[in-house]
Amino acid sequence: MGLLSSIKNMLAPTDHAYVLEGEVDWHSHLLPGVDDGVRTLSESLEILSSMERRGVREIWLTPHIMEDMPNTTTALKSVFKELTDAYEGSVRLHLASENMLDALFAERLKNSDFLPIGRNSDMLLVETSFYNPPSGLSDLLFSLRSVGLTPLLAHPERYRYMTEDDYRTLHSQGVRFQLNLMSLKGHYGPMAKVKARHLLNDGMYYCCGSDIHHKGHIPILDGVSVRDGKNLAELRHRG
Numbered sequence: 001m002g003l004l005s006s007i008k009n010m011l012a013p014t015d016h017a018y019v020l021e022g023e024v025d026w027h028s029h030l031l032p033g034v035d036d037g038v039r040t041l042s043e044s045l046e047i048l049s050s051m052e053r054r055g056v057r058e059i060w061l062t063p064h065i066m067e068d069m070p071n072t073t074t075a076l077k078s079v080f081k082e083l084t085d086a087y088e089g090s091v092r093l094h095l096a097s098e099n100m101l102d103a104l105f106a107e108r109l110k111n112s113d114f115l116p117i118g119r120n121s122d123m124l125l126v127e128t129s130f131y132n133p134p135s136g137l138s139d140l141l142f143s144l145r146s147v148g149l150t151p152l153l154a155h156p157e158r159y160r161y162m163t164e165d166d167y168r169t170l171h172s173q174g175v176r177f178q179l180n181l182m183s184l185k186g187h188y189g190p191m192a193k194v195k196a197r198h199l200l201n202d203g204m205y206y207c208c209g210s211d212i213h214h215k216g217h218i219p220i221l222d223g224v225s226v227r228d229g230k231n232l233a234e235l236r237h238r239g
Contacts, residue, residue: 017055018054018055018056018221018222019181019221019224019225019226019232019236020054020055020056020181020208020210020236021054021055021056022055022056022057023056023057023058023236023237023239024056024057024058024059024060024207024238024239025051025056025058025059025060025209025210025212026060026062026117026125026178026207026208026209026238026239027060027062027098027125027154027155027178027180027209027210027211028059028060028061028062028209028210028211028212029061029062029063029064029211029212029213030044030047030048030059030061030083030212031044031061031063031076031079031080031083031095032044032079032083033079034063034064034069034071034075034076034079035063035064035069035071036064036069036213037063037212037213037214038213038214041082041083041086043214043215044083044087045083045086045087046215047212047214047215047218048087048089048091048093049089050215050218051091052089052090052091054222056091057091057092057239058091058092058093058094058239059091059092059093059094060094060095060096060117060125060209061080061083061093061094061095061096062096062097062098062117062125062154062209063076063097063098064097064098064100065097065098065099065100065104065105065108065115066099066100066102066104066105067100067102067103067104070104071097073113073114073115076095076097076115077095080093080095094117095115096115096116096117096125097114097115097125098125098126098127098154099114099124099125099126099127100126100127100128101126101127101128101134101137101140101141102134105126105140106140109143109144109147112147114147114149116149117152118152119239122148122149122150123149123150123151123152123176124144124149124150124151124152125152125154125178126141126144126151126152126153126154127153127154127155128159129159130158130159130160131160131161132161133159133161133162138170138173141153141170141173141175142173150174150175150176151174151175151176152175152176152177152178152206152207153170153175153176153177153178154178154180154211155178155179155180155183155188155192155211156170156177156178156195156199157179157180157183157188157192157193157195157196157199158180158183158188158192158195160191162195164198167199167204171204176206176207177199177204177205177206178205178206178207178208178209179196179199179200179205179207179208179209179235180192180196180208180209180210180211181208181209181210181211181221181224182210182211182217182220182221182224183195183196184196184197184200184224184228184229184232185220185223185224185228187220196229197228197229200229200230200231200232200235201229201230201231203231205231205235206238207235207238207239208232208235208236208238
């Protein structure tokens with residue numbers, strides 16, 4: 001098989017229903033050239049076309065905001081406009097951000113300078129280091145309440161330092177969890193896969209997303225099935 005045929009096969013829809021067909025993708029890195037995700041506008045448009053063929057209804061673009069990637073709200077909105085002006089497909093695009101709980105986050109909090117997520121713009125997608133919690137994690141999450149935002153914790157299954165008690169405590173405090181679909185296929189390792197299935201089966205997740213960064217993630221996402229967790233069929237309808 002030639003290279004062109006391989007690429008076409010990768011970007012073509014599969015012969016079974018895509019897990020987010022008709023649904024909302026709550027986490028993606030398709031805004032070009034702003035973080036470790038898609039680099040060019042043409043690649044963004046190519047991936048959006050493939051997601052459209054798979055029947056995705058809406059996608060939240062959630063670029064990183066952190067000390068290493070200090071994207072500003074103004075700059076992200078400008079790139080988002082360039083993308084939406086160029087995209088002519090049917091998928092509805094929304095702009096939010098994925099916010100690292102670091103020193104920059106504390107600075108942005110003072111000015112309520114955020115790109116929230118959700119139909120009512122009442123949540124903020126946040127993340128931490130995969131290996132260590134930030135100092136005062138609970139206080140940082142609670143602080144979002146002061147500006148009227150509910151924390152939506154990105155891919156909690158990937159945080160190696162979190163225990164079952166940690167998840168239950170955060171969940172009981174009103175923190176919502178977002179599942180990375182590729183975790184269910186072991187893309188981030190066996191520990192994340194086990195945690196994802198456990199949290200999913202316990203009904204701990206609020207929503208799910210692809211967390212897609214590049215074209216290479218497409219075949220992995222194609223392999224996700226609603227049979228990968230007893231609550232996934234219901235969870236994916238969140239939107």
